[in-house]
Amino acid sequence: MSTSVIILAAGKGTRMRSSLPKVLQPLAGRPLLGHVIETAKKLKADHIITIYGHGGDRVQQAFAQDQIEWVEQAEQLGTGHAVQMTLPVLPKAGMSLILSGDVPCVSVDTLERLLSASNETGIGLVTLTLDNAAGYGRIVRKNDQIQAIVEHKDANEEQRQIKEINTGIYCVSNAKLQQWLPQLDNNNAQGEYYLTDIVAMALKDNLSIASVQPNMAFEVEGVNDRIQLAALEREFQNFQAQQLMQQGVHLIDPKRFDLRGQLKVGQDVCIDINVIIEGDCEFGDGVQIGAGCVIKNTRIAAGTQVKPYSIFDHAIVGERAEIGPFSRLRPGAELSDEVHIGNFVEVKNTRIGTGSKANHFTYLGDAEIGIDSNIGAGTITCNYDGAFKHKTVIGNQVFIGSNSSLVAPISIGHGATVGAGSVITQNVEDGSLAFERAKQMSKANYQRPQKVKK
Ligand code: UD1
Ligand code: MG
Numbered sequence: 001m002s003t004s005v006i007i008l009a010a011g012k013g014t015r016m017r018s019s020l021p022k023v024l025q026p027l028a029g030r031p032l033l034g035h036v037i038e039t040a041k042k043l044k045a046d047h048i049i050t051i052y053g054h055g056g057d058r059v060q061q062a063f064a065q066d067q068i069e070w071v072e073q074a075e076q077l078g079t080g081h082a083v084q085m086t087l088p089v090l091p092k093a094g095m096s097l098i099l100s101g102d103v104p105c106v107s108v109d110t111l112e113r114l115l116s117a118s119n120e121t122g123i124g125l126v127t128l129t130l131d132n133a134a135g136y137g138r139i140v141r142k143n144d145q146i147q148a149i150v151e152h153k154d155a156n157e158e159q160r161q162i163k164e165i166n167t168g169i170y171c172v173s174n175a176k177l178q179q180w181l182p183q184l185d186n187n188n189a190q191g192e193y194y195l196t197d198i199v200a201m202a203l204k205d206n207l208s209i210a211s212v213q214p215n216m217a218f219e220v221e222g223v224n225d226r227i228q229l230a231a232l233e234r235e236f237q238n239f240q241a242q243q244l245m246q247q248g249v250h251l252i253d254p255k256r257f258d259l260r261g262q263l264k265v266g267q268d269v270c271i272d273i274n275v276i277i278e279g280d281c282e283f284g285d286g287v288q289i290g291a292g293c294v295i296k297n298t299r300i301a302a303g304t305q306v307k308p309y310s311i312f313d314h315a316i317v318g319e320r321a322e323i324g325p326f327s328r329l330r331p332g333a334e335l336s337d338e339v340h341i342g343n344f345v346e347v348k349n350t351r352i353g354t355g356s357k358a359n360h361f362t363y364l365g366d367a368e369i370g371i372d373s374n375i376g377a378g379t380i381t382c383n384y385d386g387a388f389k390h391k392t393v394i395g396n397q398v399f400i401g402s403n404s405s406l407v408a409p410i411s412i413g414h415g416a417t418v419g420a421g422s423v424i425t426q427n428v429e430d431g432s433l434a435f436e437r438a439k440q441m442s443k444a445n446y447q448r449p450q451k452v453k454k
Contacts, residue, residue, distance in 0.1 A: 001093070001094050001095065001119075002046040002047070002091050002093065002094030002095075003043065003044075003045050003046055003047075003094060003095055003096075003097065003115065004045060004046060004047040004048075004049060004090060004091060004094060004095070004096040004097070004174065005040035005043065005045040005047070005048050005049070005096070005097045005099060006049045006050075006051070006083060006086055006090075006096050006097070006098045006099070007033065007036050007037070007040070007048070007049070007050045007051065007099050007100070007101050008051050008079060008082050008083070008098070008099070008100045008101060008168075009023045009033055009050050009051055009052055009053075009059065009100075009101030009102075010051050010052055010053030010054065010073040010076050010082055011023075011053070011054070011076060011101075011102065012053070012054040012076070013025075013054070013102070013224070015224050015225040016224075016225060016226060016229075017225075017226075020055075020058075021054055021055030021058055021059055022101075022102055022223070022224075023059060023101035023102060024055070024058060024059060024062055025223065025229060027104050027105075027223070027229065027232060027233055027236060028233065028236055028237065028240070028258075028259065028260045028261075029260025029261060029278055030260070030261075031062055032101060032102055032104040032223060033050070033059065033062075033063070033101040033104075034062075034063070034104075035104035035105065036099050036100075036101055036103070036104055036106075037050075037063060037066055037068065039099075039106060039107070039108055039111065040097075040099075041066075042108045043097070043108055043111055043112070043115075045097070046091075046094070047069060047089075047090075047091065048066070048067065048068050048069065049068075049069045049070075049071055049086050049089060049090065050063075050068050050069070050070055050071070050101070051071050051072075051073050051082045051083070051085055051086065052070055052071070052072060052073070053072065053073045053074065053075075053076055056070075056072060069089055071085045071086050071089060072085065073085045077186070077192060077193050078186065078190070078192030078193035078194055078195070079168070079192070079193070079194060079195035079196070080181060080184040080192075080193035080194050080195040080196075080197060080198070081184070081192070081193035082195070083098060083177065083181060083195055084181045084182070084184070084193070087177070087178060087181060087182075090174050090177065090178070091174055092174060092175065092178070093174060093175065094173075094174050095115060095118060095119065095171055095172070095173055095174065096171065096172055096173075096174055096177060097111055097114070097115065097169070097170070097171050098169065098170040098171070098172065098195070099111075099169055100168050100169070100222060102222050102223045102224070103167070103168060103169065103220060103221065103222045103223075104223070104232075105218055105219045105220075105221065105232065105235075105236055105239075106126070106169060106214065106219045106220060107214070107215060107216075107219050109215060110126060110212065110214045110215055110219055111169075111171075113212045114126055114169070114171045114210075114212045115171055117171075117210035117211070117212050118171035118172070118173075118210050120210065121207055121208050121209060121210045122172070122173040122176055122202070122207050123170070123171070123172045123173070123176060123198070123199075123202045123207055123209050123210070124170070124171045124172075124209060124210030124211060124212065125146075125149075125166060125167070125169065125170045125171070125199075125209065125210075125211055126167045126169040126170075126211070126212055126213070126214055126220060127139050127164050127165060127166060127167060127211045127212075127213060128164070128165055128167050128213060128214060128217060128220055129163050129164050129165075129213075130163055130165055130217075131163065133152075133160075133162065133163050133164075133165045134152060134160075135152050136152060136165035136166060137149045137150065137151045137152065137165060137166035137168075137196050138150050138152070138155055138159050138160070138162040138164065138165060138166070139162065139164040139165065139166060139211070140159060140162065141164070145208055145209070146199065146208075146209040146211060147199075147203065148199055148200055148203075149166045149196035149199050151188065151189065151190070151194065151196065153188075153189040153190055154188050154189045166196060167214070167220035168220075168222070169220065170195070171210075172198065176198075176202070176205075176207075177198075179201075180198045180201040180202075181198070183201065184197055184198075185197075216239065218232060218235040218236065218239070221235070237257065237258055237259065238254065238255070240259045241254035241255075241257050241259075242254070244259070244263065244265065247265060248265070248267055248268065248269075249265050249269045249270075249271060250268070250269065250270040250271070251271050252270070252271065252272045252273050253273045256273040256274050257271060257273070257274075257275060258275070258276045258277070259277045260276065260277065260278045260279075261277065261278050261279040261280055261281065261296075261297075262279075262280050262281070263277050263281050263282070263283065264281070264282040264283070265282075265283050265287075266283065266284045266285035266286070266287070266302060267285045267286070268285060268286050269283045269284075269285070269286070269287050269288075269289075270287075270288045270289070271288075271289045272288075272289060272290050272291040272292075272308070273291050273292075274291055274292045275289050275291070275292065275293045275294075275295070276293075276294045276295070277295050277296075278294070278295070278296040278297070279296045279297035280297055281295055281296070281297065281298050281299070281300075282298075282299045282300070283300050284300065284301040284302030284303070284304070284319070285302040285303070286302055286303050287300050287301075287302065287303070287304050287305075287306070288304075288305045288306065289306045290305075290306055290307045290308035290309070290310070290324060290325065291308045291309070292308050292309040293306055293308065293309065293310045293311070293312070293324070294311045294312070295311075295312040296312060296313045296314070297313065297314045298312040298313070298314065298315045298316070298317070298329070299315075299316050299317065300312075300317045300321075301317060301318050301319040301321075301337070302319050302320075303319050303320040304317055304318070304319060304320060304321040304322070304323065305321075305322050305323070306323045306324050307322070307323065307324030307325040307327075308324060308325045308326075309324065309325050309326050310323050310324035310325065310326065310327040310328070310329070311327070311328045311329070312329045312333075313329070313330050313331055314330070314331035314332065314333075315329035315330070315331070315332075315333040315334070315335070315347075316333070316334045316335065317329070317333075317335045317339075318335055318336045318337035318338070318339060318354070319337040319338070320337055320338050321335055321337065321338060321339045321340065321341070322339075322340045322341070322342075323335075323340075323341045324341070324342070324343070325342075325343055326343040326344055327341045327342065327343065327344075327345050327346075327347075328345070328346045328347070329341070329347050330346065330347065330348035330349070331348065331349065332348060332349030332350065333347040333348060333349070333350055333352075334350070334351045334352070335347075335351075335352045336351075336352060336353050336354040336355075336356075336371070337354050337355075338354055338355045339352050339353075339354070339355070339356055339357070340356075340357040340358070340359055341357075341358055341359075342357075342358065342359035342360050343359075343360060343361070344360065344361045344362075345358050345359070345360065345361065345362045345363075345364070346362070346363050346364070346365075347364045347365075348364070348365040348366070349365060349366050349367075350364045350365060350366065350367040350368070350369065350381075351367075351368050351369065352364070352369045353369055353370045353371035353372070353373070353396065354371045354372070355371055355372040356369050356370070356371060356372060356373040356374070356375070357373075357374050357375065358375035358379065359377070360377035360378070361377050361378045362375055362377070362378065362379045362380070363379075363380045363381060364379075364381050364392075365381050365383040365384075365389075366381065366383040366389050366390065366391050366392065366408065367381050367383070367391065367392040367393070367394065367408075368391070368392070368393050368394065369394040369398075370394060370395045370396035370397070370398065370414065371396045371397070372396060372397050373394055373395070373396060373397060373398040373399070373400070374398070374399050374400065375394075375400045376399070376400050376401045376402035376403070376404065376420065377402040377403065378402050378403040378404075379400050379402070379403070379404050379405075379406065380404075380405050380406070381406050381408060382405050382406060382407045382408060383408045389408075390408035390409040390410075391408055391409055392406050392408045392409070392410050392411075392412075393410070393411040393412070394406075394411075394412045395411075395412060395413050395414035395415070395416065395430065396414045396415070397414060397415045398412050398413075398414070398415065398416050398417070398418075399416075399417045399418070400412070400418045401417070401418050401419045401420030401421065401422065401435070402420045402421070403420055403421045404418050404419075404420065404421065404422045404423070404424060405422070405423045405424065406418075406424050407423065407424060407425045410424060410425070410426075410427060410428075411427045411428070412424070412427070412428045412434075413427075413428055413429050413430035413431065413432070414430045414431070415430055415431045416428045416429065416430060416431060416432055416433070416434065417432075417433045417434070418433075418434050418435065419433065419434065419435025419436075419437065420435075421435075421437055422434065422435045422436040422437060423436050424436060
């Protein structure tokens, strides 16, 4: 049977006070709507239909890579009106899950349970019991059976005492949506076409209404303002941190850990506080990440130690390497095993062979470095001539003396030595020593200028 996912995303999100449409606001580094689309994909939905309104172009652009059917709701006349807009493209048969673009955390498991419960009845919803239910639509039951959803603004005093709320997540047969939606009216406190009125229509058709509860309350939390966004971010981060700890990761403090993407881990990975991990990352067995690191789309192999405040972006690091503190690995940094990169060393588009070291104040860009070479403090690969980038090739067992400039294109042969303070502009042969310095001048008994004390 075909499953469609309908996502309501036409709201303006006035309370965010942002030029960005609400459903594009990021949670854990991904737009709110992106989370919902990801969930729809995991459910293997046959159709993902998204209803857009405000900022439609930007919203569609943000998901240009995804297979989405976009439906416009030019005027926001209510949730029922929004779903009505999908009827021309909705398959005639099958079931639809109806989700909100601003409720990003609903889980695949909860939705699968909703789908199977609703399959039997033709309609079901996700409900939740809250201590403070103010503002939400209330679930009215008689003998346990759902009788109605009453919006807070339409509810009487007795109904407002009800703690079971409508989360705004539904599953309905497409045939029934085709039948019911055209019958909605807007005779209510808000003058809107309420999607929730389909409950009364289902009862008229003698259907019973299935309901399921989410595994965790934060799954159904919506985002209307930045305070709710920040609160949900923490809850989501806490959830991810717990999953990682269950996989055996040692998080020194899960409250000070942020994952904005995916992290694959081996055994006994230890992550100190205030680390941010973005995109797709992978840490092998025993990898240790020091405090304050920012690591994006990077693979770090087993046994490597990363000291505090190091920054990685699209880098690959081998086994038993030592990185940091204060290292910066940029796109195309590929480090073999046992490489050491120390403080204030920047590596970009550079491969470094096993056991090589650059421990202090260095820029390595567009370079290839062999094995067991030592790059002295303050070495710079001068890769840019103002217009073009050029390559530096450094062989095995090379020693580059401190404060040297290697002006690319250039090649330093195996076993070569470069004297400290050199500006090297010509290739250096295997095994040779190259240095380039002004001759040292000395003046005996030199008297420095002195201030005259008044
Ligand atoms: C809705 C439910 C309420 C439920 C609550 C859960 C109705 C009538 N009420 O109320 O029972 O407790 O959600 O959060 O459905 N939207 C559109 N087009 C519109 C109106 C809304 O796309 O014309 C989108 C919004 O952007 C939002 C979602 O639908 O993503 C829910 O709309 P909202 O106005 O927040 O509904 P509530 O009044 O909160
Ligand atoms: Mg709402």
